[in-house]
Amino acid sequence: MAITAPARARLTSHPRRRHRFSFTPYALVGLATLYVLAFAAVPLVKGIDLSFTDTRLLRPTGGRYIGLANYVDLLSSGSFLKSVVTTLVYTFFCVVLCLLIGTFTAVIINREFPGRTVARGILVMPWAVPTVAVALVFRWIYNDQSGIANATTSVLGLGTHGWLTDPDYGMLSVIVATVWKITPFVMLVVLAALQAVPDELYEAARVDGSRGWTTFSLIVLPYLMPTLRVVGLLITIWSFRRFEIIWLLTGGGPVDATNTIVIHVYREAFANSRLGMAAAAGVLGLVLALVVTVVYFIIENRQSRTAGEA
Amino acid sequence: MRTTYTVRLSAVVLAVGMALAGCSGTTAPSGAPASGGSGGAAKISGTLTFANWQWLEPGRGDKILAAVKKYETKNPDAKVVKQEITRADYEKTISTQIGAGAGPDILIVPDPFFPELVAAGALEPVDDVVQAASGLRETNNNYKADGKQMSILWEAVPYALVWNKALLEKAGVKPPTNVDELAAAAKAIKDKTGKTGFIVRHQLNEESPWWSDYSNWVFGYGGAWSDGKALTLNRQENIDALAALQKVYKSGGFGVGDDASTYRSKFAAGEVGMMIDNSSAALTVVSKAGGIKPTEIASAPLPFPKGGSAYAGFSIGINSQSKNKALAKDFLKWMLGSEAQSTMADALFPSGIATAAKPSDALTAQHPWTDGFYKQLENSSGVVIKGFEASTPQVRTIVLTEVARCLSTGTSPKEAMDAAQQKAASIKP
Numbered sequence: 001m002a003i004t005a006p007a008r009a010r011l012t013s014h015p016r017r018r019h020r021f022s023f024t025p026y027a028l029v030g031l032a033t034l035y036v037l038a039f040a041a042v043p044l045v046k047g048i049d050l051s052f053t054d055t056r057l058l059r060p061t062g063g064r065y066i067g068l069a070n071y072v073d074l075l076s077s078g079s080f081l082k083s084v085v086t087t088l089v090y091t092f093f094c095v096v097l098c099l100l101i102g103t104f105t106a107v108i109i110n111r112e113f114p115g116r117t118v119a120r121g122i123l124v125m126p127w128a129v130p131t132v133a134v135a136l137v138f139r140w141i142y143n144d145q146s147g148i149a150n151a152t153t154s155v156l157g158l159g160t161h162g163w164l165t166d167p168d169y170g171m172l173s174v175i176v177a178t179v180w181k182i183t184p185f186v187m188l189v190v191l192a193a194l195q196a197v198p199d200e201l202y203e204a205a206r207v208d209g210s211r212g213w214t215t216f217s218l219i220v221l222p223y224l225m226p227t228l229r230v231v232g233l234l235i236t237i238w239s240f241r242r243f244e245i246i247w248l249l250t251g252g253g254p255v256d257a258t259n260t261i262v263i264h265v266y267r268e269a270f271a272n273s274r275l276g277m278a279a280a281a282g283v284l285g286l287v288l289a290l291v292v293t294v295v296y297f298i299i300e301n302r303q304s305r306t307a308g309e310a
Numbered sequence: 311m312r313t314t315y316t317v318r319l320s321a322v323v324l325a326v327g328m329a330l331a332g333c334s335g336t337t338a339p340s341g342a343p344a345s346g347g348s349g350g351a352a353k354i355s356g357t358l359t360f361a362n363w364q365w366l367e368p369g370r371g372d373k374i375l376a377a378v379k380k381y382e383t384k385n386p387d388a389k390v391v392k393q394e395i396t397r398a399d400y401e402k403t404i405s406t407q408i409g410a411g412a413g414p415d416i417l418i419v420p421d422p423f424f425p426e427l428v429a430a431g432a433l434e435p436v437d438d439v440v441q442a443a444s445g446l447r448e449t450n451n452n453y454k455a456d457g458k459q460m461s462i463l464w465e466a467v468p469y470a471l472v473w474n475k476a477l478l479e480k481a482g483v484k485p486p487t488n489v490d491e492l493a494a495a496a497k498a499i500k501d502k503t504g505k506t507g508f509i510v511r512h513q514l515n516e517e518s519p520w521w522s523d524y525s526n527w528v529f530g531y532g533g534a535w536s537d538g539k540a541l542t543l544n545r546q547e548n549i550d551a552l553a554a555l556q557k558v559y560k561s562g563g564f565g566v567g568d569d570a571s572t573y574r575s576k577f578a579a580g581e582v583g584m585m586i587d588n589s590s591a592a593l594t595v596v597s598k599a600g601g602i603k604p605t606e607i608a609s610a611p612l613p614f615p616k617g618g619s620a621y622a623g624f625s626i627g628i629n630s631q632s633k634n635k636a637l638a639k640d641f642l643k644w645m646l647g648s649e650a651q652s653t654m655a656d657a658l659f660p661s662g663i664a665t666a667a668k669p670s671d672a673l674t675a676q677h678p679w680t681d682g683f684y685k686q687l688e689n690s691s692g693v694v695i696k697g698f699e700a701s702t703p704q705v706r707t708i709v710l711t712e713v714a715r716c717l718s719t720g721t722s723p724k725e726a727m728d729a730a731q732q733k734a735a736s737i738k739p
Contacts (some may be wrong), residue, residue, distance in 0.1 A: 057405040058430035144567030145506060165513065165567045166718050251515025255715040270402035271517060272703050273426060 102186025369597025496563030507563025530614025
C-alpha cells in the first residue's frame, strides 16, 4: 500500500516545539543557589579562612594570619586527637545500637497485637521530646545521690556508680541517653520500609518452610538494607555533630570522657575565646565527616554494581 | 509694629523649639558635664543597658536592681534597663555581643574575664570617674591596665565554710577546723542523718566559677598558680591542696555529682550539712522562701592550714562601643557617691564593695552568720594568674581537667599536677 506524502510527513516529522526563553527556572534555581551560598558556602569559606588566623571571640575581625599554626597545635595536642577518638567511639555505638534496637522494635510493632497503636505512639515519644528536656531528665536519672539509676543498681546489688562523674561511665551514660532519643526515628523509618515488603514473599517463605530468623535474614533484611544504609548514614552524620545532649549532660566531661570534636570546638571558641583554633578544629571535623560520607558512597556504589551484575 | 510682632513670634517659636529639643531624650555627646556625683549643671539623658547575672539571683537580684534604679531619681532623664544573662553563659554571651560590635552599656566583669576584655579594647577607661570619687578601696587598683583605670570594684565576694547548725548537732560533730575533721564530719553527717555531709563545686561543666572555688584550696595551703614569670602548677603546696580535696571527696560524705545550683537548693532545704561557698550564694540560700533561716546557719574561715583563700572579684565597667558612654560615666560617678554606696552596701550585702561603706546595722544583726566571711575576706586573693592574665582560661581548663581526673580516677595528686604543669608548658607569660 502506497503511503501518501502528507501521511509520510506526519510520520517522519516531530511536532515542532517552540522554545521560548523563560526566567522562571533560573529564578527558582538562583534562589536556591543564593540560599546555599549565603548560609553554607560563604560561612564554610569564612570558617576555613578563620582557621588560619589567631582570631579571638572578642575581636572577630582583628585576627592575624598565622599559617598552619592552629592545625599544627591541634594535631600535636593529645586532647584534640583524643576528641577524634571519642567522636568515633560515640558515633559507632550510637549508630550500631540505634539501628539494632530500632529495627528490632520496628519488627515487633509491625506485627498485629492488641494495643499496637498505643504502643507505637508511646515508642515514638522520645523522638518528639525536646533534647533539652531529655538531658534534664537523664541528669536526674543519673544523679549520684538521688538518681533512679543508682537506686536501681543498688537494689540489684550492683553498687552505685558516678554515671556522669566517673570517666569510666560518662560515655556509656551519654550513649544510653542518645540512643533512647534517636531510636524511635530508626523505628519509624524501618517500620515504613517493612510495610513495603510484599505479603507474597512472607507467604512463599512460609510455604518453603522458612521461619523466624531465616525469614527475616533472607527475605526481609535484603528489602531493608537500602533503608538501613541511608538511616545509618544520617545517624552517623548527626552523631558527628551532636552537641546539646552531650553538653547538657556532661559538658564534655567527666575528665574529657565525652569531649567530642563539636564540644572541643565549642570550648575553644567560647571558653578559651580562640575562634581561629575552634575554626581549625571544625575544619578537621568536617574533613573527617567527609571521609566517612565518601566511604559510604563508595560502598553504596559497589553494592549497587554488584546487585546490577547479579 | 508688624516687624516687632514677627520678631517676637519668631523668638517664642525658637524658645519653644529649644525647650522641646531639650525634652526630646537625645543623649548629650560623650564628654558632656555629668549630673552624678558632683551634681553637674547639664543633665544627660538616655537609656543604659546593664548586663549582670545577679538580676536572676532570688532574694538578691531585686534588691540590687532597686539600688541601681535609684539613679533614675537622681537623673530623671535617664533610665537603667537590666540585661539578664545566666552566670554559666555570661562571659560567652558578652564576648559574642561585643565581638559583634554591640553589647550592653554597662557590664559586670568577673575577674578572670577582665584581662581579655582589656586586651580586646572592650572597656572604656574610667579614670575621670575615680578621680572624682573618694574613699575607694585599694582593691580598685587591680582593675588598672597600663596605668589606666578600666573598671571599678563592684563586689569582692569572700568564701567561708558554711554549715547547717541543726544537722551538725544531730550528727554529733563540731564545726571542723582542719581537713581531717572536715572529712570525718562529712562522713558522720552522711552516716547519722542520711544527708549530704559536705559539698563544693567539683565539675568541669561549671569551669569558670569552679576555678574560684578550687583556688580556695590552693591558697589555703599556701600555694600559687605562678611566680609571675612561670607557672607553678605542680609546686608541693598545690599538690597538698589537691590531696586535701581528694580526701574529703572520697570521705563518703561528699555530695558527688551535684552542681552548685542543685546543692545550694539542697542546702536551703536542709539536705546538706556543710559547704564551702561564697557569701552572696549563702545569702541567696537563706533568702529562699520556706528554706533554711539565717539563724539556722553559721560560718567560719576555711579549715586550711595557711589561712589564705580566694575571693570572687567582680568589677563594673563601660563597654567601649557604647553610644551612652557619658551617661554610663555619670551613672558610675553617682554609684561611687556616699549615699549610693550605702545603698549598694545593703544591696550587695555581705560582699565588700568599691568603698568601705558599711551595710546597715539592722541587716548585719539579721544575718549573724556573716562573721566567718568577713574574717576570711581579710586574707583573700584574686584568681587571675599573675603574669598569665590573658592565658588564665587556658591554664584553668588544663588544671581543672587534671583535678577532675584525680578526683574521679586513681590518679594521684602529684601525677595530676605534674601532668597539668607539662600540658601548660607551652603557655608563655
